[in-house]
Amino acid sequence: MILHLHKTTTQAQAQQLAESIQAILIKQEQFVLVTSSRVKVVPEEAVAFTEKSFPTDTDIQLAGRGYINAVREVNLGNGVVIGGTTNHTALITGPCSVESETQIEAAAELCVELGVKIMRAGAFKPRTSPYTFQGLGVEGLKLLDKMRNKYGLAIITEVRDSTHVDDVIAYSDIIQIGAKSMYDHGILRKCGQTTKPVMLKRGFGTTLQEFVQSAEFILSGGNSNVILCERGIRTFETKTRFTLDLCGVAWLKQYTNLPVIVDPSHAIGYAYGVADLSRASVAMGVDGLLVETHPNPKVAKSDAEQQLNFEEFRNLHASLGKVAEAVGRKIV
Numbered sequence: 001m002i003l004h005l006h007k008t009t010t011q012a013q014a015q016q017l018a019e020s021i022q023a024i025l026i027k028q029e030q031f032v033l034v035t036s037s038r039v040k041v042v043p044e045e046a047v048a049f050t051e052k053s054f055p056t057d058t059d060i061q062l063a064g065r066g067y068i069n070a071v072r073e074v075n076l077g078n079g080v081v082i083g084g085t086t087n088h089t090a091l092i093t094g095p096c097s098v099e100s101e102t103q104i105e106a107a108a109e110l111c112v113e114l115g116v117k118i119m120r121a122g123a124f125k126p127r128t129s130p131y132t133f134q135g136l137g138v139e140g141l142k143l144l145d146k147m148r149n150k151y152g153l154a155i156i157t158e159v160r161d162s163t164h165v166d167d168v169i170a171y172s173d174i175i176q177i178g179a180k181s182m183y184d185h186g187i188l189r190k191c192g193q194t195t196k197p198v199m200l201k202r203g204f205g206t207t208l209q210e211f212v213q214s215a216e217f218i219l220s221g222g223n224s225n226v227i228l229c230e231r232g233i234r235t236f237e238t239k240t241r242f243t244l245d246l247c248g249v250a251w252l253k254q255y256t257n258l259p260v261i262v263d264p265s266h267a268i269g270y271a272y273g274v275a276d277l278s279r280a281s282v283a284m285g286v287d288g289l290l291v292e293t294h295p296n297p298k299v300a301k302s303d304a305e306q307q308l309n310f311e312e313f314r315n316l317h318a319s320l321g322k323v324a325e326a327v328g329r330k331i332v
């Protein structure tokens, strides 16, 4: 249950109450307490302090439609907004990894050419093998920051473990928590302590309930700027790398208040299907679309098979506007 306390409640009173009813305390314009969803009536000691209460069926609480019946707006602060009532699908592109200044600058120039305002690339790569390229680390973050300043792009990059969350916060506009880190509580809790927007990817072996409950760790830490990203789940199918769960996307749109981004690149794992899946996602009215692109995918140091070359991305980009228009949206 979520409790909004009266604005006159002091910090000391709110803290004491949180302890006595075993709730998490969040400071917004007013104090907010979140107890387990098993609590169905306002606890007796909280009645006098409570302005409004929101009982919930499950521990999808702050992210649930029963609490906020709208899509939250995540403002990147440079004129880019994701979600809310914008009715647009924000494009995000860039290579899987930052590999060199020339490569990332080519990616930034592609964004500028097509009016894409958010560039994504990894500097800390959580690879499935320790013997492959692990990313340029802080040097990669600095290259991204250079592109951000030179081209005015918003930057999204991944945090691999909680030791470098602060670096990622300093050099990015959105922190990406990858599929393999969806359960990393060190990362989740650190991301809850900042107000920097966070894009949380769904673990490929997790249910929607588990996915959104991970987002609750960030929201209940006090960070309301959370975006969900569906990037494919593991099924019995092996012809494609993962299976893009568009049913899941429909569910997230129906039952949560968080903006939803789809990443078709990691879902299918092969470039040939990325354009079709992108159009399908835009037709569903998603808040964002993340597509990996590389100036020369064949030589990419990670995810070579799924990245689109620039010509392929230009063609995809040219087709998305009409799909968005057909469902009353715009591509930005």
Ligand code: PEP
Residues within 6 Å of the ligand: 096, 122, 126, 177, 178, 179, 180, 201, 231, 266
């Ligand atoms: C990535 O975005 O490059 C990545 C590693 O994705 P995921 O966490 O979805 O596997």
Ligand code: MN
Residues within 6 Å of the ligand: 096, 097, 266, 292, 302, 303
């Ligand atoms: Mn990748």
